[in-house]
Amino acid sequence: MDQSSTALPTPNSTFLELPDYLPYLELCLNWTALITHGITAICMGFLIWAMHCQSQLLRVQQLAYSLILFFYAHFIFSVFCMPYQMYRVWRWQAPGTYTQNTFSPLALYWLSLPELVYYGAIPSVVFLLAIERFVGLKWPLSFIKRHFSLFTATMFGIVLLLNIVGHLLEFPLDMGLVMICETASCTTTIYRLYFQIVSKITFSCANVACSILLLVMLNGIDKAMKLNNRVIIFTVIIELIFGVLPCFVSILYNQVLALPIGAPNSGLKGEIGITCCAFDGAMCGILYILYQLFPETDEEMV
Template identity: 75%
Template sequence: MDSSTIATDPQTVLNSAVLQLPDYLPYLELCLNWIALTSHGITSLTMGFLVLLLHCLPQLLRIQNLAPTLLLFLYAHFAFSILSTPYQIYRVIQWRTPGTFTQNNFSPYTLYWLSLPELVYYGTIPSTVFLLAIERCVCAKWPLSTVKRHFSLIMAAVFAFILLVNTVGHLIELPLDTNAVYFCETASCTTTTYRLYVHLVSKIVFSCANVACSLALLFMLRAIDSAAKLKNRVIIFTVIVELIFGVFPCFVSILYNQVLNLPIGAPNSGLKGEIAITCCAFDGAMCGILYVSVLLKRSHGVSTVANAVTTVPGAPKNLQKAHENLPKIS
């Protein structure tokens, strides 16, 4: 019996509980799980470190009064990275060395519930970067105090709505089709109805919006010489990261579904989900390392990046003057 027969005949799989997979696939998925688990650890440590300093030792930060959306960005990454870790641990612990045939050691409902924060993280976190980019653009015209007073609640409400949509997008898969998910070993395999489209659409819309907003901010700051470090260290980094780990994987995942149209449980049908999750986790780890290097005080100078990200003058002329008055990094 070949794998296609097994994948398209749930009753056969239900009776045998045996699924033939390519020998390399379990090893590849295990590698992705270890990368994601390590990335979540880095994200939780770096973002948690910044949150701890902000509340307990703010004098160690270059800027103590962070912008509202930057705070949201830090808290969201910290919380989601911790909540997403159990799924990766479960995948690693339950992994077994494959033979010619591999026995399914995973519980579909355990996979489904443990992957809830992981997939919501995947679909929601780009919105925090989008809101941060919007705030940067708004702050180029109005003071930070005005932004805090009028935009903080709006941005919080937008994030809450996006979080709700992605959560509901995962929960609408319930109840799971027991026959279809019986042999599932990955998170995306358990989403038999909507195939992660809610999360994919959310991810790709906000990832593309992040790129557009970052480029717009570059254009707004083009005349300010001392903003070069901001461009190089934050905005261009954001554009590249969103393209590589946001836009490109989403398009690949959507094309993967549409072109191959693999049945649920077929070999490789759940691989795209693991790749997408790993890209998101790796993205978060890189952002954590970047923001620690940007916000943590050093022995020499004050970072233009930290000031540009977190402080806002009241008008374009004041913006230029404020940047000109910033100390240079040695």
């Protein structure tokens, strides 16, 4: 999304005025994403530290492998996603003071790599966690950690690689189009985040379906199976609000309402999706902190 106080050229040589409120909306989105990434990094970092130190703060000492991967993935990506948000905030200009584009397309492209890969790949970890819960209905956690860990790591690695390749296929950038870009998605002129959106919506929908199926199955399972229904319900709500709905909006936008690269709103959908993903991670981090530090039940497997 590009912030010109006058007008912006598009590939069709037309001029579109940029509403003054949009730059402020983008700044709000960037600050929100930056803060929520920080919250996620702190929460997941604490859980990783407590897990390795076998801290008594954690009431569940033996965690599922996919949950450990979940903590590490959120922590690492949150840390590496923050530079993009910092760059966006640093280079932001108010509409009344805007003179020229101060953003480097190459900086936007490379700094956004972790952000867009995080957006597309992180739902796959939740999906693997759901699959591990299904397996946990039949086999003990020790069996799962011994035989399921390689499958989990391999599947996540494949999804991660596909999202990285999808981003790298945009390079080299078409500098004739992206010189006026001020957002990450504006620099993706070839596939327009196709890999990330498909990955996101596929696993988000699968997570909702798996979570609902788990809730149905658990109605007939003895409570000793130690699976927490509240975490599953939370997963359904979060995936719907911050995963499925934003992705469908992005698809609709791309197919029906998409503007030329550089036009007002051409990159705003990407910033909204990135912020939703960051907020999702922060909510999950807070949930697991509360779940571990303030237990109300005696489940042994998350």
